[in-house]
Amino acid sequence: MERKAHIRLDEVFLTFLKYFSLIFFGFVAVIPVISCVITAFKTQEEYQSTNVMTLPENWLNFDNFIKAFTTANMGRAFLNSLLVMVFVLLVSIIVGTQLAYVLNRFQFPGNRLIRNLFLFASLLPGVAMQVTVYNIMSSLGLINHLYGYIFMMCGTDVISIYIFIQFMENIPISLDESAIIDGASYWTIYWKVMLPLLRPAIVTSCILKGVGVYNEYYAANLYLQDQSLHTIATSLYTFVGPMGSQYNLICAGVIISLLPALIVFILFQKQIYSGITAGAVKG
Amino acid sequence: MATALEKTKCWIRSRKGQQVLICVGFTVIPLFLLFLFTYLPFGEMVKFSFYKMKYSTPVDRRTFVGLKNYFDVFHRKDCFGALTLSLYYCVGAIIQLVLALYLATVLSFKVKGGNLFKGLMFFPYLISGIAIGFIFKFFYTRGFVLDTILTTFGLSIEQLPYWLKDQSVNNWSLVATSVWRYFGQNMVLFIGAIMSVDSELYEAAQLDGANKFQQFWHIILPSIKTIVTLNVILSITGSLSAFEQPFVITGGANGTGTYFVVMNEIAHVSQKVGLASAMAVVLLLIIFGCTILQKLFFKYIFRDAESEDESYAAKKARIKAEKAKAKALRAEKKATTSVMQEGV
Numbered sequence: 001m002e003r004k005a006h007i008r009l010d011e012v013f014l015t016f017l018k019y020f021s022l023i024f025f026g027f028v029a030v031i032p033v034i035s036c037v038i039t040a041f042k043t044q045e046e047y048q049s050t051n052v053m054t055l056p057e058n059w060l061n062f063d064n065f066i067k068a069f070t071t072a073n074m075g076r077a078f079l080n081s082l083l084v085m086v087f088v089l090l091v092s093i094i095v096g097t098q099l100a101y102v103l104n105r106f107q108f109p110g111n112r113l114i115r116n117l118f119l120f121a122s123l124l125p126g127v128a129m130q131v132t133v134y135n136i137m138s139s140l141g142l143i144n145h146l147y148g149y150i151f152m153m154c155g156t157d158v159i160s161i162y163i164f165i166q167f168m169e170n171i172p173i174s175l176d177e178s179a180i181i182d183g184a185s186y187w188t189i190y191w192k193v194m195l196p197l198l199r200p201a202i203v204t205s206c207i208l209k210g211v212g213v214y215n216e217y218y219a220a221n222l223y224l225q226d227q228s229l230h231t232i233a234t235s236l237y238t239f240v241g242p243m244g245s246q247y248n249l250i251c252a253g254v255i256i257s258l259l260p261a262l263i264v265f266i267l268f269q270k271q272i273y274s275g276i277t278a279g280a281v282k283g
Numbered sequence: 284m285a286t287a288l289e290k291t292k293c294w295i296r297s298r299k300g301q302q303v304l305i306c307v308g309f310t311v312i313p314l315f316l317l318f319l320f321t322y323l324p325f326g327e328m329v330k331f332s333f334y335k336m337k338y339s340t341p342v343d344r345r346t347f348v349g350l351k352n353y354f355d356v357f358h359r360k361d362c363f364g365a366l367t368l369s370l371y372y373c374v375g376a377i378i379q380l381v382l383a384l385y386l387a388t389v390l391s392f393k394v395k396g397g398n399l400f401k402g403l404m405f406f407p408y409l410i411s412g413i414a415i416g417f418i419f420k421f422f423y424t425r426g427f428v429l430d431t432i433l434t435t436f437g438l439s440i441e442q443l444p445y446w447l448k449d450q451s452v453n454n455w456s457l458v459a460t461s462v463w464r465y466f467g468q469n470m471v472l473f474i475g476a477i478m479s480v481d482s483e484l485y486e487a488a489q490l491d492g493a494n495k496f497q498q499f500w501h502i503i504l505p506s507i508k509t510i511v512t513l514n515v516i517l518s519i520t521g522s523l524s525a526f527e528q529p530f531v532i533t534g535g536a537n538g539t540g541t542y543f544v545v546m547n548e549i550a551h552v553s554q555k556v557g558l559a560s561a562m563a564v565v566l567l568l569i570i571f572g573c574t575i576l577q578k579l580f581f582k583y584i585f586r587d588a589e590s591e592d593e594s595y596a597a598k599k600a601r602i603k604a605e606k607a608k609a610k611a612l613r614a615e616k617k618a619t620t621s622v623m624q625e626g627v
Binding site for chain 2: 018026033036039102106108117127128130134135186190222239264273274277
């Protein structure tokens with residue numbers, strides 16, 4: 001009897017610890033963003049006179065958002081980001097699924113070599129590579145062109161290829177064989193059998209890669225310096241410098257820029273989580 | 284007969300031909316992209332590291348300087364010394380892994396609002412680096428978010444340092460940002476791994492009276508060993524190449540310039556492409572060295588596991604053999620008795 005009570009006390013403590021830590025770290029995770037949201041709704045005077053964590057008087061004060069949107073030319077930036085994303089995703093999904101199909105379904109000399117080449121490439125840190133990629137981009141005349149940036153971003157990433165290969169391993173080869181007996185060519189098998197079956201993997205990698213492309217700012221800042229070519233991420237650079245301390249405006253810009261990611265996250269949580277898990281086992 | 288043979292030959296050839304065609308057709312574009320944006324720049328980088336040049340220098344004006352750039356990497360105070368900053372990020376990465384592991388364990392079991400917590404903690408991973416830069420410049424500014432929170436807990440503002448200027452804390456501030464950004468992602472990874480652990484194991488352990496901590500130590504941790512080790516490896520190479528947080532928050536000012544921030548500055552601002560390339564090559568070599576060492580370490584672990592398996596298999600085989608022997612003996616006995624009975 002006594003022992004039972006003891007265990008129960010233990011469990012109470014553990015439960016307390018569990019929820020305390022969850023709430024604490026949940027709080028830590030959102031506070032920086034929440035403080036931004038609060039500040040984004042404040043008027044200039046309010047921002048200067050009140051503490052940053054005081055709630056704004058008017059939660060419907062969208063002036064900062066409108067001003068941030070126009071000064072950073074975010075309409076144009078959204079369009080650019082959208083264009084980049086559509087083309088990059090289209091190309092990398094087609095190229096990635098094709099490569100995965102070939103690597104998974106055919107044993108040919110060089111199969112392992114290609115896998116290793118991609119694996120090795122993933123070891124090279126992107127920032128270091130940009131030192132010389134910049135040189136190549138400029139000699140190809142691809143700097144300050146949206147298509148140049150798109151072209152560079154299509155450069156295959158290993159993670160989505162791995163997601164595809166993994167997924168394909170679970171598609172039975174008997175499907176291919178029966179299609180071959182029916183007289184289908186390999187292209188037909190890829191196009192009519194594989195691609196439709198790969199849909200979940202495609203959605204997953206689209207979301208992951210899409211968020212990655214949407215958030216990419218380093219290369220975009222190097223290769224799209226023209227104001228009219230800014231993507232959403234680089235449009236935030238407008239606030240560096242003279243506007244560097246007008247945080248009510250900056251926060252509004254930041255919030256605008258992360259809204260699409262938030263919406264995608266809320267809609268596709270499951271796919272994002274599974275993509276993260278699938279991409280991790282590449283080792 | 285002959286035509287049938289030819290037909291099959293033709294069929295094979297066409298299938299084979301198709302296979303070759305599709306293999307080439309489907310690999311040529313990705314390989315071209317891979318070559319153009321990874322291996323060509325990689326080669327160029329090695330080449331440039333022996334030259335003194337700017338991006339704008341025409342090819343014939345570049346001067347070959349031999350190993351001078353490499354000497355500079357090791358002798359200039361701002362280059363190689365910046366690598367010591369990665370120790371901060373290494374510590375941060377360890378904290379991040381432990382935290383992620385703990386939270387993942389908690390969230391893998393039934394928790395009220397578990398999905399909400401998971402989502403809140405994961406979301407920072409989806410914010411762009413540049414937005415994070417602004418958010419945390421704001422967060423750490425004197426008298427702003429962090430200071431406000433700390434003063435509500437009774438600290439006075441005079442006690443608090445300038446989070447991004449004070450050289451005794453500013454690297455920790457940046458590391459904290461990095462942890463903030465990535466711990467949710469690690470957590471989701473670990474949750475995925477823990478979910479694949481057979482739930483019967485927990486029940487069995489509970490019946491045996493194992494407490495929560497013992498369950499974690501003896502069931503969860505061994506089952507997700509591989510992915511944890513993988514993440515330890517990634518975090519070491521990650522801390523060596525730490526770049527984003529100092530780049531977007533402080534721009535490398537006040538002693539926060541990590542190796543890559545310095546390299547980026549040298550390449551794109553000072554335009555010393557040769558030196559920057561040498562820096563990149565040096566760090567790549569270090570990263571490869573680490574990766575190879577870690578691979579060997581991995582192999583060592585796996586070899587251990589294999590030998591364990593072997594001994595287990597051997598044990599099994601031995602037991603089996605013993606059983607078989609006993610059975611045979613019994614059978615023999617039976618046979619002899621039956622023979623004897625028959626004889627009787």
